Structure formats: structure tokens, C-alpha cells
Amino acid sequence: MTYSIFDQACVDSFHHVNLSSHERWCNATWDMVLCWPPTPAGESAHLSCPPVKGVDPSKTVYKRCDISGRWAGKTQGDFTIPQGWTNYTVCFTKAIQEIIRELYKDSAEDAQTKLNIALGTRIMEIIGLSLSLASLCISLAIFFYFRSLKNNRTRIHRNLFVAMVIQVMIRLVLYIDQAIIRGHIVGNSATNSNTTRQGIDNTPVLCEASYVLLEYARTAMFMWMFIEGLYLHNKITVTVFQHRFYYSAYHAVGWGVPVLMTAAWATATAMHYGNARCWWGYNFTSYFWILEGPRFSVISLNMVFLLNIIRVLVTKLRQSNSSEALQVRKAVKAAIVLLPLLGITNVLNMIVAPLGRSAAEFGLWSYATHFLTSFQGFFIALLYCFLNGEVRTAVRKYVDNYLLHRSAGVRRGSGLSSVFLTTVTDLPRDHHGRGRHLCSCLRGSQSPTHSRPYL
Structure with a gap:
């Protein structure tokens, strides 16, 4: 039709x-x-x-x-x-032609299998991003609500979570928009006004602005991951920084530096693409390394921080005469917990997609990479908010106080009713008239003078 x-x-x-x-x-x-x-x-x-x-x-x-x-x-x-x-x-474009050549390197059937894998990973991404968005928003609400959680560490967490929320929201909007309009493109001006379903990808300025904001939020996320690693490293290994918190400097690095980086990249990319719509394939150009280079440096530095933190941890465990198995177990646990917070898992996303490899290898890379990136927000919120001891204590205390006040209100109401009921039932038989007056008084229909005989 x-x-x-x-x-x-x-x-x-x-x-x-x-x-x-x-x-x-x-x-x-x-x-x-x-x-x-x-x-x-x-x-x-x-x-x-x-x-x-x-x-x-x-x-x-x-x-x-x-x-x-x-x-x-x-x-x-x-x-x-x-x-x-x-x-x-x-x-x-040349980038897309290269992708097509790699995709159809073996056979059409193999290429179709890879396309089906890509579709499956996109569905998984949308699920993971939705779960991450909900988890991060709940975590931010908890961090902002409870005063006991407003410390230096959670201030850094809050900024990281905000950067991740911005990135996740933009990705979800773009992915859902693409899913809605996919396959509905008409490029001739004779029919364009009546038959084209625009969408963000085919809307000039809006599309470019969306991807610029996405890359800014992603860069800010990496910068705050670097700050997380730097703060934790200094807290554990460098005693001179124990009592100093450079929040203004952290804020400038976390939000200011990404502005400069993104502006430089956007300017270079806009000049490269000219009038072409939406800079499709911009991540395949050399200009993208204006952003990817510093991001990779952040991951490398955080990896150094992680190794040094584990070294210090193992040293302290040895000094406490812990068994070797316990030392290894605690070191591995610390490494696993810190991997998503420091963004080290993002290195997989910087590897070029193995389109020319077999469908099995491509599927393994695709599902592993996109699972880690889309569910990253959920895992960070889980480890550093929902499972955090301080957070659980604060939430449990709030819930206990709420239930205590609620149950106290119920007991006061039920206790008052019991007193009234006992007073009425314990009256002598020859005081029925007074009992009726008391009931009326309890209903608020009698004046205060009618209650005097019962004082």
C-alpha cells in the first residue's frame, strides 16, 4: 500500500x-x-x-x-x-564502500548473518541503555537526597553519573529514531514533501548537533573516569594529597576540557564533510582521533592507576599476614570492581569491527563489546550505589524511620480507640444515659459541659 x-x-x-x-x-x-x-x-x-x-x-x-x-x-x-x-x-562514501567490501568478503550468506548479528546487538543495546538510564537516575536521586552521602567521593560519582546519563539519553533517542524511520527514505524533490519521513539522521543541523553533544558527553564521561582513577589512586598511594580535594580543578577538567576537545573535532569534521549530511562515518576519519586519542590515554592512565592500587593493596595484605590465596582473591576482586568505574572495558569499543572475519568471530566481538558499553551504567550504579555499604545503611535507616513513624501513628490511633471502647463498655448498667452522652461527645456533637459527669 x-x-x-x-x-x-x-x-x-x-x-x-x-x-x-x-x-x-x-x-x-x-x-x-x-x-x-x-x-x-x-x-x-x-x-x-x-x-x-x-x-x-x-x-x-x-x-x-x-x-x-x-x-x-x-x-x-x-x-x-x-x-x-x-x-x-x-x-x-569511501568509508562505507570499504565496510561493504569487508562485509561481503566471503559470501552473501555470511554477510547476511553478520547483519542479523548487528540487528541483535542493537536490540541488546537498547535494553542495556534503558536499564543503565534507570539505574543511573535512581542513583543520582539517592546521592542528592541523603546528606550523609554528600562527601568528596560521591561528588565525583555524581558528575560521572550525569555525564553518563546525557550520553545514554542521546544514544537511546538516536537508536529509537533510527528504528522508527529505517527503510523510509525518498531523495527526489518531486515526492520529498509528501513521502519522506525525516527523522534526526535526515534533518540538517539537528543531526550534527546530536552527534556533537553525544561525543561531548562521551568525552566528559572519560574525563570523569580519569578523575575517579586519579582521586582513588592519590587517596590510597599518595599521602600528601590525603586531605586535599581540588574540586574546582576536577570540574574544569571534567566539563571544561571536553568542550575544547569537542569544538576542535567538530570544526575539523565540519570542514572535512562540507555540505554532506550528518557526517556519517565520522568515526572512520582520522579527525576522530582528536577525541579517541585522549580517551585512549585516559584508559591507559587508569590502567596504570589500577595496577598501582592493586600493588599497594597486596603489599598491605602481606603486612597483615594474610594468606596468599586471600591476597590474590582480594586483589582480583578489587580489579574487577574498578574496571567499569575506570572505563577500562571501553578499550574493546576502540577495536575496529572485524567485518572480514568469520560470522562467529564477528558475533563474539559484537555482543561482548556492545554488552559492556550499553550495560556499563547499570554495573557502575550497581557497584557504587546499590551495593555500597554507606548507601545501603542510609537507605535502610530512612526506611526504618519511615516504618517506625508509620507504625507509631497506627498504634496511637488504635490505642486511643481501645481506651474509648473500654470506657464505654466498663460503665455501670444504670448509667446508660451517660454512656449515650459519652458516645455523642466522642462524635463531637455535644458541648464540653456534657462530659463533666464522667471526669
Whole structure:
């Protein structure tokens, strides 16, 4: 139904074209991407590539009209598809063409398996990001609400959580938007006004701004992970910094430095892409290392911090005469707990996707990488908020106080009712009239003077 509407709109847009001088021609048609004009038999129609993500609109694509007056298919004599076949591969940017070559390196079946894996990981990502968003928001509410948790360590946690929330929210919006509009692109101006479903990816300025904000939030997340590692390292290993907390400097590094980095990257990328829409494939360009380089440095530094923290921990355990097994167990536990907080697991996401490898290897990389990145917020909130001893104590104390006040109110109400009931039932039989007055007094319908005989 949708195709017939779009196809009819395409045909109607060329109703003024007169091809009566030609014996045969191919009718105007919409091939799910572009609206092709009516073309004489034996000739080819040429159009500019559609201005969508991953496509270079300065390039030209063509469609061939067979001498029989039908749009030609992919192979000679193939007319099974009424709108014919169009080779849009020539429209793709160099980065996308390289991806396609790697994807179809083995076979079409293997490539389709990898595409199905990519779809499965996207669904997993949306689930993980949603869970992370909910966990981080609850954690922030807890950190801001309880005064007992407002210390230097949680101040750093709060900033890290805010950066992660911004990143997760933007990713969710982009992913959901892409899922809604996927497959609905029309690039010809004749039908564009009525048949195109825009979406963020096909909206100029909004798309670029979304990805700039996403990369800023991601860079800020890495900076606050570096601050987490630096603060923890100094707290454990460097005694001179034990009583100093450079919050202003931390704030400048965590939020200010990413502004400079993102501005430099965005400027270079905008100059590189020119008028191309949405900078699709920007992460494949060399300019992306303006952001990825410092991020990788943060991971490397945090890895050094982690190793030194474990070294100090093992040294202290040895001094306490703990068994070797206990020392190893505690060191491994500390390393596992600190891995997500310091962002070390993000190094997997910096590895180039192994599209040219087997489907099994690609699937292992894809699921492992996207699981760690999408569920990262959930694991950090779980380890540093929900399972944290101070947080659990504060929440438990709040719940206990709430239940205590609630039960005290119920006991006061039930105790007062029992006193009243006992007073009435214990009255002598010859005081029924007074009992009636007492009941009336309890209902508030009598004046205070009526209660005097019972004092």
C-alpha cells in the first residue's frame, strides 16, 4: 500500500513530460529510494545520489531502460522487478564502500548473518541503555537526597553519573529514531514533501548537533573516569594529597576540557564533510582521533592507576599476614570492581569491527563489546550505589524511620480507640444515659459541659 502511494506520487510528478515521439519508453517509477523520470527505451536515466547518511550526494547514479521499454534488472533479461534495479553502491562514501567490501568478503550468506548479528546487538543495546538510564537516575536521586552521602567521593560519582546519563539519553533517542524511520527514505524533490519521513539522521543541523553533544558527553564521561582513577589512586598511594580535594580543578577538567576537545573535532569534521549530511562515518576519519586519542590515554592512565592500587593493596595484605590465596582473591576482586568505574572495558569499543572475519568471530566481538558499553551504567550504579555499604545503611535507616513513624501513628490511633471502647463498655448498667452522652461527645456533637459527669 505504501509503495503504490509513493509510486503514484512519482508518476504524477512527471505528468507534464511528453514522450509521444518515442515508440517505447519506461514509465516514471519509484525504486524505494529515488523517483526516476520516464526514459526512452535503450537509454539511461541519471540522477544525483540521495542526500542521506553514508552517501555522497555529489556523485551520480543511473538506471537503464531496456530496448523493450522496461526497466532493466540486475542481470541481462531480468524483468522480475517492475521498477528495475539500481546500483547504489557507487553513491556510498569511501568509508562505507570499504565496510561493504569487508562485509561481503566471503559470501552473501555470511554477510547476511553478520547483519542479523548487528540487528541483535542493537536490540541488546537498547535494553542495556534503558536499564543503565534507570539505574543511573535512581542513583543520582539517592546521592542528592541523603546528606550523609554528600562527601568528596560521591561528588565525583555524581558528575560521572550525569555525564553518563546525557550520553545514554542521546544514544537511546538516536537508536529509537533510527528504528522508527529505517527503510523510509525518498531523495527526489518531486515526492520529498509528501513521502519522506525525516527523522534526526535526515534533518540538517539537528543531526550534527546530536552527534556533537553525544561525543561531548562521551568525552566528559572519560574525563570523569580519569578523575575517579586519579582521586582513588592519590587517596590510597599518595599521602600528601590525603586531605586535599581540588574540586574546582576536577570540574574544569571534567566539563571544561571536553568542550575544547569537542569544538576542535567538530570544526575539523565540519570542514572535512562540507555540505554532506550528518557526517556519517565520522568515526572512520582520522579527525576522530582528536577525541579517541585522549580517551585512549585516559584508559591507559587508569590502567596504570589500577595496577598501582592493586600493588599497594597486596603489599598491605602481606603486612597483615594474610594468606596468599586471600591476597590474590582480594586483589582480583578489587580489579574487577574498578574496571567499569575506570572505563577500562571501553578499550574493546576502540577495536575496529572485524567485518572480514568469520560470522562467529564477528558475533563474539559484537555482543561482548556492545554488552559492556550499553550495560556499563547499570554495573557502575550497581557497584557504587546499590551495593555500597554507606548507601545501603542510609537507605535502610530512612526506611526504618519511615516504618517506625508509620507504625507509631497506627498504634496511637488504635490505642486511643481501645481506651474509648473500654470506657464505654466498663460503665455501670444504670448509667446508660451517660454512656449515650459519652458516645455523642466522642462524635463531637455535644458541648464540653456534657462530659463533666464522667471526669
